[in-house]
Amino acid sequence: MTSLARALLALPLAADAPGGSGTGGGSGTGGGTVLERLSTVRSFGEFLSSNLFRDLIAVALLIVVGAIVLRFASRWIGRLVGARWTEGRGALARKAVHYVGWVLITLTALSQLGFKLTAVLGAAGVLGVAIGFAAQTSISNVISGLFLVTEKPFKAGDMIQVGDTLGIVLSIDLLSIKIRSFDNKFIRIPNETLIKTQVTNFSRHPIRRVDLLIGVAYKEDVERVRTLLLDIAREDPLALQEPEPLVFCWAFNTSSVDMLFVVWAVKDDWLTLKDALMRTIKRRFDEEGIEIPFPHVSLYAGEATKPLPVGLPPEALAALAARGGGGAPGGGAKRAGSRKSKR
Numbered sequence: 001m002t003s004l005a006r007a008l009l010a011l012p013l014a015a016d017a018p019g020g021s022g023t024g025g026g027s028g029t030g031g032g033t034v035l036e037r038l039s040t041v042r043s044f045g046e047f048l049s050s051n052l053f054r055d056l057i058a059v060a061l062l063i064v065v066g067a068i069v070l071r072f073a074s075r076w077i078g079r080l081v082g083a084r085w086t087e088g089r090g091a092l093a094r095k096a097v098h099y100v101g102w103v104l105i106t107l108t109a110l111s112q113l114g115f116k117l118t119a120v121l122g123a124a125g126v127l128g129v130a131i132g133f134a135a136q137t138s139i140s141n142v143i144s145g146l147f148l149v150t151e152k153p154f155k156a157g158d159m160i161q162v163g164d165t166l167g168i169v170l171s172i173d174l175l176s177i178k179i180r181s182f183d184n185k186f187i188r189i190p191n192e193t194l195i196k197t198q199v200t201n202f203s204r205h206p207i208r209r210v211d212l213l214i215g216v217a218y219k220e221d222v223e224r225v226r227t228l229l230l231d232i233a234r235e236d237p238l239a240l241q242e243p244e245p246l247v248f249c250w251a252f253n254t255s256s257v258d259m260l261f262v263v264w265a266v267k268d269d270w271l272t273l274k275d276a277l278m279r280t281i282k283r284r285f286d287e288e289g290i291e292i293p294f295p296h297v298s299l300y301a302g303e304a305t306k307p308l309p310v311g312l313p314p315e316a317l318a319a320l321a322a323r324g325g326g327g328a329p330g331g332g333a334k335r336a337g338s339r340k341s342k343r
Contacts, residue, residue, distance in 0.1 A: 073097060075094060087155065092146075137190075140192045148191055154169055157169060167180050167181035175190065176190045176191055210262070210264070211260065211262055214229070214292070215293060217291040224288075228285075228288060228290070233245035235280075236277065245263045246260075247262070
């Protein structure tokens with residue numbers, strides 16, 4: 001910032017233009033750079049009576065008054081655009097007015113001080129090219145933000161999903177959007193990512209559909225299950241009857257017949273209705289004796305895989321019986337056979 005200020009102070013003034021006349025002398029009104037004009041001032045009283053001092057006062061008033069007016073103007077335009085279109089467009093308009101206003105204030109202040117704006121604009125152009133190469137990602141995000149505001153795929157307050165991220169949109173800014181997830185995390189997603197990625201908006205339409213895939217055992221009567229599910233949908237006050245609830249025999253699975261149960265709800269009641277339907281279905285199925293199957297594991301050996309018989313010759317059985325201290329030969333043989341089987 002110091003080097004930039006020195007460069008601005010060293011820029012030629014409008015009074016240095018060919019054919020321009022400077023008053024020169026100790027009044028501090030002659031041509032040259034700002035530093036040269038200051039160097040001609042011999043005392044503080046002379047500085048107070050010089051044109052340079054009046055120019056500095058005018059520039060200071062311009063900056064202060066311009067900042068106040070610009071603040072109120074940007075807010076007013078932002079609210080006006082937001083009320084007419086969307087809050088995202090309002091925020092974009094507010095920031096655009098803010099930045100453009102400060103550029104105009106800066107150029108006017110430099111002109112008031114006598115700087116040649118052609119040289120300033122030339123330096124700003126070179127600086128803009130350098131910043132453009134260094135900030136390609138930021139510029140890409142700004143352009144993507146303009147596309148988002150123009151296309152309006154979502155607005156602040158909508159529930160969206162970007163990749164694995166699901167949450168409520170807090171704001172749409174020039175560089176990124178801010179999302180609050182349902183576990184209260186603050187997430188920032190660059191605008192360029194939104195342009196390149198699939199975005200799902202769950203709040204765009206006033207109603208949403210609840211899809212439940214329910215499996216019943218093969219022994220159950222499908223028509224009976226269908227009638228029961230439709231009764232459940234008609235009895236729930238949150239379930240819309242237009243569009244009407246539907247039940248489809250969806251698939252023959254490994255251990256069940258899958259039924260697709262479709263019910264519509266207002267978007268704000270979607271989660272509440274889904275929870276209520278699942279609890280009601282479980283309770284009514286238990287009352288009606290309808291089985292919801294789950295995987296079982298059964299082990300069957302079959303006739304060809306009976307265990308091999310284990311036996312001992314009579315001499316060994318007699319020896320074991322004698323060694324067992326008078327126990328029953330049969331019992332000793334059984335124990336010996338048991339031990340042998342274990343081995």
